[in-house]
Amino acid sequence: MISRDPQAFFAHARGLAADFGPPVARAAFLVAPDGFARAEQSAGDNRYMAAAEGFDPGRASAQHRELHRSLAEVLPTVCFAGDPDTPDALFPNNVFATGRADAAGDPAPARYLVGRMRHPVRQREAERADIRDFFGQVLGYAEVDLSLQPHPCELTGSAVIDRARGLGYIGLSERCDEAGARLIHQALGLRASLLFELAPGEYHANVVLAVLAGRAALIAPAGFADPATAAAIAAFYAPHGIVLSAAEQGAFAANAIALSSYRVWMSGGAGRALSADSRAALAAAGFAVVTVELDAIEAGGGSLRCCVGEIF
Template structure:
C-alpha cells in the first residue's frame, strides 16, 4: 500500500507486526567532509544552510571524526573519503541506502549531488565485498532522495515519505518498491522544508520524534503520533530549529543527535524518549550543521 489517506494507512500499519526486519542497522558508513564548502545549488531549497562565511572545514572534519568514533561504540561504522567536487557528500544517506542484501542508489535533485551516485568505490564495496544486489534509481527522471525524503520503520516495513522538490510522488513509489515496504504514507512537507528526516525520526520501530511545523497537514502529525503513542515526542519550534528531529537510533536502546539538538530538548521530550527505553547520546556537530543537515543526514545505514 502507498497512500495519502492517513486513516487507511493507520489501519494497515496497526496490522503490521514488527517482523519485517531488524529494527536498527547492523553497520553504518559515513563520507568525510572533504572540500567542506557551501553548495549554492543545494542552498536554493535548504533554508537550514549557513552563508559561506559560516563554514569551518577544519572544525567540521574534527567533528566528523568524532561522530565516527562515537557511533563505533555501538555498531561498526566505516568512513569513505570525501570528494571536494561534491561538497554535500558528507550526507550520503540521501544517495545510498540499503535493505537486506541490496543497495539502493537514489536520484538527487541537484546536479552537484547527482555526481555522488556515480562513486565506484561505494557501489563496488556493496557489490564486490558484501555481495549486495544494486537497485539504481539515479538515472530515471524522478527525484527520490532516499532516507532523506523517506523515513522508514524497519521493524514493521512502514514508510513515511514527505514530498518536496527533493521527492515527487513517482519517486516515492520507486522507493517504496525498492525497499519492499508494506505500507507508505505520502504527505506534503511544509513550505521551506526539504527533507522528511529533518522533521521526523522513527526510533527502533517503537518511538517517534515529530516536528509538527514541518508538515503541511496536521492530520499527518496526528496519525504518526497515534501510531507510536505513548512514545511520540512532538517537538517545539525551538527543538525543531536545533535539529532535534534529525536523530537516529543506532541500537535498540540509544538515540543519537547533535549536541545542540540534545541541549534544546525539553524535559517533556526527554521523558518520552526515556520512557521508550532510549538514552540520548549527543555529539558535537555545530560546524557540520552549517551545511544544512545534522547527525542523521551523515549516517548511511547498512542492513
C-alpha cells in the first residue's frame, strides 16, 4: 500500500503486526569526513548548512571518530575512508540502505540499495566501488541500483522506516519525488508507505521525524507541510509519539536513531535542546539518551542520524 491519505494509511497500519523484521540494525557503517567542506550544490536546498567559514574539518573528524567509538560500544560499526571530491559523503544513509524482508515480513535475500541523489556532487558517492563491494562481495547482498534512473530518491534521508512493521514515512521534496518514493518502497519490500509533502525549506524527512525501534517516534510538526500528518503519526505511536518544539527541531533533535532497543543517539546540541517533557517521554518509552558532540559536522546541514548507515 502506498498512500497520501493518513487516515487510510493508519487504518491499514493498525492491522499490521510488528513482525516485519528486527526493529534495529545488526550493524552500522560510517564514511569519514575527509575533505569535509561546504558543497555549494547541496547548500542550494539545505537551509541548515553553514557558510564556508563555519566549517572546521579537523574538529569534524575528531567528532566523527567519537561517534564511531560511541556506536561501536553497542553494535559492530565500520567506517569507510572519505574522499575530498565528495564533501557530503559523511552522510551515507542517503546513498546506501539495506533490507532483509519482503512485504509479507518473510525472510528475503538480503539486498542493498543505491539511491539516486539529486545533486551531481552527491551522485559521485553512489559510484564508490569499495562500498558496493563491501555489501556485494563481503556480505553477499544483492544489489538494487536506483542511481541511474531519473527520479531522485535519497533513501533513508527521505524515507523514515519503521522496520518492525514494514512501514515507510516518505517526505517529498526536490530530493525525493513521488516516483522515487515508490521505488524506495518497492526496493525495501515495505508493507505500506505514507507519502507527504515536507514544509517549504525542508529537504529530508529524517530531519523532522525519527521512528525509534518501532515503539516511539520523535515528530517535529513544523517540518510537515500539513501538520495533521504529523499529528496522525504521533497518535499512531501514542503514548510514545513525542512532539518536538521548533527549537528542538532546529537543534536536530528529530535527527536521532535507535541502534539498540534501549538507547537513542542524538547530537550533543540536540540533547541539550530537549525539553524536560521530551526527555521524560523518551525515558517512559524505555530509551536512555546518548549524545555525541557534533557541532562541527552539523555545519554540513545534517546531524547524527544522517551520518549512520544501517545494516539489516
